Amino acid sequence: MTRPRYSILRRGALVLGCSLLLAGAAWAQEKVVFQVSDADPAKWNLTLNNISNVQKDLGADKVQIEVVAYGPGIGMLKLESPVATRVADAVSKGIQVVACENTLTAQKLVRADMLANISYVPAGVVELMRKQQQGWAYIRP
Amino acid sequence: MTRPRYSILRRGALVLGCSLLLAGAAWAQEKVVFQVSDADPAKWNLTLNNISNVQKDLGADKVQIEVVAYGPGIGMLKLESPVATRVADAVSKGIQVVACENTLTAQKLVRADMLANISYVPAGVVELMRKQQQGWAYIRP
Amino acid sequence: MTRPRYSILRRGALVLGCSLLLAGAAWAQEKVVFQVSDADPAKWNLTLNNISNVQKDLGADKVQIEVVAYGPGIGMLKLESPVATRVADAVSKGIQVVACENTLTAQKLVRADMLANISYVPAGVVELMRKQQQGWAYIRP
Numbered sequence: 001m002t003r004p005r006y007s008i009l010r011r012g013a014l015v016l017g018c019s020l021l022l023a024g025a026a027w028a029q030e031k032v033v034f035q036v037s038d039a040d041p042a043k044w045n046l047t048l049n050n051i052s053n054v055q056k057d058l059g060a061d062k063v064q065i066e067v068v069a070y071g072p073g074i075g076m077l078k079l080e081s082p083v084a085t086r087v088a089d090a091v092s093k094g095i096q097v098v099a100c101e102n103t104l105t106a107q108k109l110v111r112a113d114m115l116a117n118i119s120y121v122p123a124g125v126v127e128l129m130r131k132q133q134q135g136w137a138y139i140r141p
Numbered sequence: 142m143t144r145p146r147y148s149i150l151r152r153g154a155l156v157l158g159c160s161l162l163l164a165g166a167a168w169a170q171e172k173v174v175f176q177v178s179d180a181d182p183a184k185w186n187l188t189l190n191n192i193s194n195v196q197k198d199l200g201a202d203k204v205q206i207e208v209v210a211y212g213p214g215i216g217m218l219k220l221e222s223p224v225a226t227r228v229a230d231a232v233s234k235g236i237q238v239v240a241c242e243n244t245l246t247a248q249k250l251v252r253a254d255m256l257a258n259i260s261y262v263p264a265g266v267v268e269l270m271r272k273q274q275q276g277w278a279y280i281r282p
Numbered sequence: 283m284t285r286p287r288y289s290i291l292r293r294g295a296l297v298l299g300c301s302l303l304l305a306g307a308a309w310a311q312e313k314v315v316f317q318v319s320d321a322d323p324a325k326w327n328l329t330l331n332n333i334s335n336v337q338k339d340l341g342a343d344k345v346q347i348e349v350v351a352y353g354p355g356i357g358m359l360k361l362e363s364p365v366a367t368r369v370a371d372a373v374s375k376g377i378q379v380v381a382c383e384n385t386l387t388a389q390k391l392v393r394a395d396m397l398a399n400i401s402y403v404p405a406g407v408v409e410l411m412r413k414q415q416q417g418w419a420y421i422r423p
Contacts, residue, residue: 129278
């Protein structure tokens with residue numbers, strides 16, 4: 001009667017072990033999400049400097065970087081953004097740059113008002129929560 | 142002689158498995174703590190917008206939200222706060238809104254100076270540390 | 283034939299259990315990293331107030347605290363910093379205060395321009411990422 005119970009425990013331990021190894025590997029890979037929520041071009045440039053330093057220091061292929069712009073920070077990703085060229089450059093270097101659709105709606109913006117090659121998420125704040133819960137570091141420049 | 146040792150290991154694995162399941166469940170539930178530390182009503186409104194979007198996007202019953210106001214951010218929770226009505230509304234929707242007692246002392250404020258229905262923690266920064274260590278996401282608008 | 287396999291599983295469970303206990307212990311110790319990235323002496327003072335409150339509330343020997351100054355925040359750690367005395371006091375109380383060398387290079391600063399007793403990291407942002415991945419709480423005052 002005890003055998004099957006032990007067997008379940010052993011299988012459970014194996015599944016558990018594998019899950020932890022996978023979780024550990026996912027955690028070990030460097031990942032960082034940057035929040036841009038200020039209407040301040042100096043902050044936008046600082047964020048882009050930070051990203052550039054992270055890629056330089058860790059190796060662009062060793063780290064996953066995402067930038068989430070929302071609220072007053074959305075201006076960073078508008079067509080007329082003073083950092084438009086730098087954003088395009090970051091995207092070309094593998095940075096995921098995302099805009100918050102809630103903010104677009106609130107500010108009556110459409111995708112045609114925004115820089116090309118960026119991505120969209122329904123809610124910037126929820127994206128920042130999710131990334132942290134998936135083990136990403138969070139930087140708010 | 143080996144039997145009892147295995148038995149302890151099996152029991153250990155069971156306890157471990159259950160703990161991890163509980164920890165996993167606690168982690169899986171969405172939780173987010175917002176920091177308010179600027180004396181800037183625009184930031185207070187942004188924080189309240191963020192909270193509203195999180196509840197809308199995830200479902201108010203699916204996410205635990207706490208706001209910690211401290212330092213220059215304490216003005217958000219004073220009686221004369223320009224966002225008093227919105228704070229009361231957030232509390233009525235299940236948001237935990239807490240003020241830092243260290244800040245009250247430093248600014249010679251008493252609870253009678255503050256909005257009703259908010260909660261208090263001895264130290265806002267320690268609260269923000271604790272929540273993160275319990276798996277809460279951290280957003281600093 | 284099954285015996286050795288079970289034995290490996292048991293040993294695996296033991297190793298796993300020990301690793302988790304160690305990881306749990308490391309996590310349980312309170313650790314917090316503060317980011318200073320604004321050129322704003324009020325923020326520098328707020329950060330130093332926060333640190334002082336954390337040490338007071340948790341006990342200076344119960345919590346590890348690090349401050350990372352980078353970008354526009356580097357002024358906090360320059361020789362002529364208006365908070366020089368408070369920084370020296372924090373260092374004397376066991377706080378690790380670190381400056382970002384990328385920022386020094388960008389602003390053409392050398393170590394002789396900086397406060398004594400502080401430490402250096404190659405990249406402030408990478409330091410903030412690493413600490414978070416090691417389970418440190420992150421506070422951006």
